[in-house]
Amino acid sequence: MKKLIRLINTTIISSLLFATSSSQLAASKSAKVDTVESESTAVTTLEVIPITPTTVKVEIIAQTTVNIExxxxxxxxxxxxxxxxxxxxxxxxxxxxxxxxxxxxxxxxxxxxxxxxxxxxxxxxxxxxxxxxxxxxxxxxxxxxxxxxxxxxxxxxxxxxxxxxxxxxxxxxxxxxxxxxxxxxxxxxxxxxxxxxxxxxxxxxxxxxxxxxxxxxxxxxxxxxx
The missing domain is CATH 3.30.1330.60 (OmpA-like domain)
Structure with missing residues (x-):
């Protein structure tokens, strides 16, 4: 029974990693980090960074001020x-x-x-x-x-x-x-x-x-x- 549960968990995790890596790696090719001007509110950008062929890291970057440049x-x-x-x-x-x-x-x-x-x-x-x-x-x-x-x-x-x-x-x-x-x-x-x-x-x-x-x-x- 323990082996069967471990096998099922492994299959689910593998499927999730495959789905995540397939969709987000495709998005990463066109992903772009944009900076926008904000008045004293945080700006949140989403940056998709490929780490390996099978995993994707999603990083949230917050900033409160934006330089005029x-x-x-x-x-x-x-x-x-x-x-x-x-x-x-x-x-x-x-x-x-x-x-x-x-x-x-x-x-x-x-x-x-x-x-x-x-x-x-x-x-x-x-x-x-x-x-x-x-x-x-x-x-x-x-x-x-x-x-x-x-x-x-x-x-x-x-x-x-x-x-x-x-x-x-x-x-x-x-x-x-x-x-x-x-x-x-x-x-x-x-x-x-x-x-x-x-x-x-x-x-x-x-x-x-x-x-x-x-x-x-x-x-x-x-x-x-x-």
């Missing part, structure tokens, strides 16, 4: 999705909507942290795309202009941490333009300033905290050198 093709804005002609009126309207300023260096645009990033993060949020699309239209209009992308923070936290965060955020915006809108890498320069260039007081005159001022200082500044 990993944008997938279906998130990439194509030329067909953008206006074929950018008129002077269109440019003027966009500059007004973005509160662009004329400065000696060219055109300066400040984009608040809350539009671009989640708190204390440097991956560009999906919700930032409409704003960055408008900026890209300006880059297409001023097609030979150099672009300077500067990251800034408020005065909370260590200086070294704020400096690094501002550098990463500036770089993330640059790579967004490269990957999504195909802007030439050589046109853009990035720099992080940390808390050193506030545009509003971080503290009130009595020394108390100024949250409104700090929020304005957490930004990415773009200068289009016209």
């Amino acid at each position: 990993n944008i997938t093709a279906n998130q990439t804005a194509t030329e067909e999705q953008l206006p074929t002609q950018i008129t002077t009126e269109t440019v003027k309207n966009i500059e007004t909507e973005l509160n662009a300023e004329k400065v000696p260096e060219g055109i300066r645009i400040n984009v608040p942290e809350t539009i671009l990033f989640d708190f204390d993060k440097y991956n560009v949020r999906a919700q930032a795309k409409p704003t960055l699309t408008k900026i890209n239209l300006l880059l297409r209009h001023y097609k030979n202009a150099q672009i300077f992308i500067h990251g800034h923070t408020d005065n909370h936290g260590k200086d070294s941490y704020n400096l690094e965060l501002s550098q990463k955020r500036a770089a993330a915006v640059k790579y967004y333009f490269i990957n999504v809108f195909k802007v030439q890498n050589t046109r853009m320069q990035t720099k992080g300033y940390g808390k050193t260039k506030p545009i509003s007081p971080n503290n009130n005159l009595d020394g108390s905290d100024n949250p409104v001022g700090r929020e304005k200082n957490r930004r990415v500044e773009l200068i289009i050198k016209t």
Whole structure:
């Protein structure tokens, strides 16, 4: 009786392994691991890895953040999705909507942290795309202009941490333009300033905290050198 049970179990296991290996090994030939942009939720991908001719290993990989370099093709804005002609009126309207300023260096645009990033993060949020699309239209209009992308923070936290965060955020915006809108890498320069260039007081005159001022200082500044 024990031999008969062992024989039956062996037959069932062999059948399961054969069925699994046949179907999943076939799938593995076309299997592809895709990375998708996510807002503070885990992304789960299924990777089929052939180990031997008769067994298959299924591995679940979880991640909570996605670098801007990993944008997938279906998130990439194509030329067909953008206006074929950018008129002077269109440019003027966009500059007004973005509160662009004329400065000696060219055109300066400040984009608040809350539009671009989640708190204390440097991956560009999906919700930032409409704003960055408008900026890209300006880059297409001023097609030979150099672009300077500067990251800034408020005065909370260590200086070294704020400096690094501002550098990463500036770089993330640059790579967004490269990957999504195909802007030439050589046109853009990035720099992080940390808390050193506030545009509003971080503290009130009595020394108390100024949250409104700090929020304005957490930004990415773009200068289009016209």
